[in-house]
Amino acid sequence: xxxxxxxxxxxxxxxxxxxxxxxxxxxxxxxxxxxxxxxxxxxxxxxxxxxxxxxxxxxxxxxxxxxxxxxxxxxxxxxxxxxxxxxxxxxxxxxxxx
Numbered sequence: 001x002x003x004x005x006x007x008x009x010x011x012x013x014x015x016x017x018x019x020x021x022x023x024x025x026x027x028x029x030x031x032x033x034x035x036x037x038x039x040x041x042x043x044x045x046x047x048x049x050x051x052x053x054x055x056x057x058x059x060x061x062x063x064x065x066x067x068x069x070x071x072x073x074x075x076x077x078x079x080x081x082x083x084x085x086x087x088x089x090x091x092x093x094x095x096x097x098x
Contacts, residue, residue: 001013001014001016001093001094001097002014002097003093003094003097004097006040006043006047007043007044007047008056009043009046009047009050009055009056009057009058010056010057010058010088010090010093011043011057011058011061011083012057012058012059012060012061012083012088012093013060013061013062014059014060015059015060016059016088016092016093017092018089018092019057019059019086019087019088019089020086020087020088021059021084021085021086022053022054022055022084022085022086022087023049023053023084023085024082024083024084024085025046025049025050025053025058025082025083025084025085026080026081026082026083027042027045027046027049027080027081027082028078028079028080028081029041029042029045029078029079029080030078030079038079039063039079039081041079042063042079042080042081043081045081046058046081046083049085050085053085054087055085055086055087056086056087056088056090057085057086057087057088058081058083058084058085058086059083059084059086059088060083060084061081061082061083062081062082062083063079063080063081063082064079064080065077065078065079065080066078066080
């Protein structure tokens, strides 16, 4: 299970044991020059939702780039992120990322 911390929020690509699931979320950056955006900008948008729901993490986190169908996106690429807002005990995360 791979995980990282960004601005005190845990982003976990998997489902840790004994976590309290709160809400499914997803976001997309789909505007001019979205191809030039970064994963950190997706995480910034997701952090707002995590804090609003009272979580400390996003579990089952997925992210990437995909072709955009927006009329406003000139480059045709959009960043996306999705997962589940959760409360986790960081001590239960593996010490190393697999």
